[in-house]
Structure formats: C-alpha cells, structure tokens
Amino acid sequence: MTAMYIPLHPLKFKSKIVDQIEIYKNHFILSFTREPEERFMAGQLLALTTAPDTIPPRLYSIASAETAEESTCYQIYYNTTKEGQLSNRLAALKAGDELHRSSPFGQFIFPKSKSYFIAVGTGIAPFLSKIKSTDHFQEVKLLHGAKNLELLLGHEIFSSKLKKNYIPCLSQDSAYPGLFQGRVSDYLQNCDASKLPLDYHYYLCGSAEMVVQTRDILLSKGVPFNLISAEIYF
Numbered sequence: 553m554t555a556m557y558i559p560l561h562p563l564k565f566k567s568k569i570v571d572q573i574e575i576y577k578n579h580f581i582l583s584f585t586r587e588p589e590e591r592f593m594a595g596q597l598l599a600l601t602t603a604p605d606t607i608p609p610r611l612y613s614i615a616s617a618e619t620a621e622e623s624t625c626y627q628i629y630y631n632t633t634k635e636g637q638l639s640n641r642l643a644a645l646k647a648g649d650e651l652h653r654s655s656p657f658g659q660f661i662f663p664k665s666k667s668y669f670i671a672v673g674t675g676i677a678p679f680l681s682k683i684k685s686t687d688h689f690q691e692v693k694l695l696h697g698a699k700n701l702e703l704l705l706g707h708e709i710f711s712s713k714l715k716k717n718y719i720p721c722l723s724q725d726s727a728y729p730g731l732f733q734g735r736v737s738d739y740l741q742n743c744d745a746s747k748l749p750l751d752y753h754y755y756l757c758g759s760a761e762m763v764v765q766t767r768d769i770l771l772s773k774g775v776p777f778n779l780i781s782a783e784i785y786f
C-alpha cells in the first residue's frame with residue numbers, strides 16, 4: 553500500500569525554470585519564476601515537485617534575496633542524491649520547463665540582529681538569502697563549511713560583506729592555506745569558548761549529523777540551549 557500524501561503546503565503555483573547551473577559535480581543552483589507580489593523572509597522554504605501526481609513534494613530553502621528588486625526569481629541550492637526520486641528529476645530541468653510549488657513558509661527566520669550562522673553544504677541557502685537581503689550585517693557571524701572552494705556557495709559575497717566575521721572551512725581542499733582546513737566541527741572544537749559570544753543567537757542549518765554534532769560542541773563550550781535554533785535537512 554502506498555502512503556497517502558496529505559498536502560500541508562498546497563502546490564498553488566507553476567513556476568517556469570529560468571536557469572540551472574551545475575556549480576560542481578551533482579550540486580546545482582536552480583532559478584525559477586516568482587510571482588511579482590510574492591514576499592518571503594530569508595530562511596523560509598518552498599515545497600516543490602516536477603510531477604505532483606506521482607512524486608510528493610520535497611522541501612527546499614530559498615537561497616535568493618527577499619527583495620523582488622534584488623531577485624525576480626526564486627533560487628534553490630540542492631544536490632542530487634543516489635536514487636533520489638525528485639533531486640535527479642530537478643537536475644534534468646531546462647529553461648522553459650515547469651515545476652509545481654507552494655508559497656513560501658517556515659519559521660526558521662532570523663529576528664535577532666546578533667546572529668551566529670553555522671552551515672555546511674546546501675545548508676548555506678537560508679543564510680545566503682539573509683545576507684543577500686540585508687545591509688545590516690555588522691553583528692552577523694558566519695561559520696561556513698564545504699568540501700572545497702567550488703562548493704562554498706556565496707563565499708565572495710560573504711567575504712565582502714562580513715569580512716573577518718566570515719569563517720570558511722574546507723574539509724577536503726588544502727589549496728587555500730589562508731582558510732581553515734577541516735570541518736566546521738573541528739573549528740568549533742578548537743575554538744576558545746570566549747570566541748562564542750553569549751549575546752548572539754546561534755542558527756544551525758544542514759544535515760542531522762552536522763546539526764547534532766555542532767549543537768553538542770556549542771553546549772559543551774557553554775552556549776545555552778535556548779540560544780540555539782536549527783533547521784535540519786532530512
């Protein structure tokens with residue numbers, strides 16, 4: 553018996569694919585049309601699918617800017633997974649094709665001005681959206697992990713806006729000695745607790761493994777539980 557899909561977030565819109573770029577093996581930025589009046593807050597999600605009758609929608613964080621002037625399309629950052637039903641179909645989409653999607657929704661938003669963002673891989677999407685959308689980033693810190701520089705999506709914009717508050721970590725690329733070599737968890741494990749401010753809110757985004765590991769290190773370094781929020785991609 554197949555499980556019945558109950559749509560919590562109705563697929564009200566059809567969007568046209570504007571562009572698809574493979575930034576690195578199996579990692580894609582997909583751009584598709586946004587309705588002119590649609591608003592969202594950085595950190596929110598879309599439910600989407602290519603074939604609503606046969607493939608239940610999956611969730612993707614919006615990676616593009618909130619303001620329609622900055623971004624007339626939605627963008628998502630995703631990777632294909634082995635035997636993944638939807639992601640491999642998304643990867644086959646070309647300009648002019650259509651997908652079915654919900655309105656933006658979700659509570660993983662960033663109300664605190666003093667924010668410490670921590671992301672690995674595609675988990676950077678909500679923070680990329682936030683930093684593209686704001687000029688008030690003096691009190692924003694970002695710890696950003698990826699395997700290599702190509703996968704460090706947004707590193708130019710982060711470096712230019714956040715300056716020394718941007719900490720890129722490369723786990724499998726030693727060609728850039730100026731950058732931290734290792735995982736985000738290695739950085740946090742080795743980091744002096746005094747560098748983890750207690751007047752900031754910590755926002756974590758990525759796989760369950762990364763979020764749990766990072767949360768535990770933060771707690772062990774004295775960051776209180778109530779200062780930590782997370783979005784888990786599962």
Ligand SMILES: Cc1cc2nc3c(=O)[nH]c(=O)nc-3n(C[C@H](O)[C@H](O)[C@H](O)COP(=O)(O)OP(=O)(O)OC[C@H]3O[C@@H](n4cnc5c(N)ncnc54)[C@H](O)[C@@H]3O)c2cc1C
Nearest residue numbers: 610611612613630631633634635636637638639674785786
């Ligand atoms: C809140 C939230 C936000 C998210 N945001 C993003 C985002 O911005 N970017 C992003 O890339 N992802 C995001 N995700 C994950 C995304 O929703 C999908 O789960 C992901 O893209 C995988 O979908 P899929 O269709 O490829 O895999 P599915 O078909 O759903 O399969 C799920 C997993 O099972 C494995 N699998 C499938 N079939 C088999 C099999 N026969 N044998 C063994 N393993 C199998 C697949 O490899 C995959 O890892 C988010 C998830 C959540 C919950």
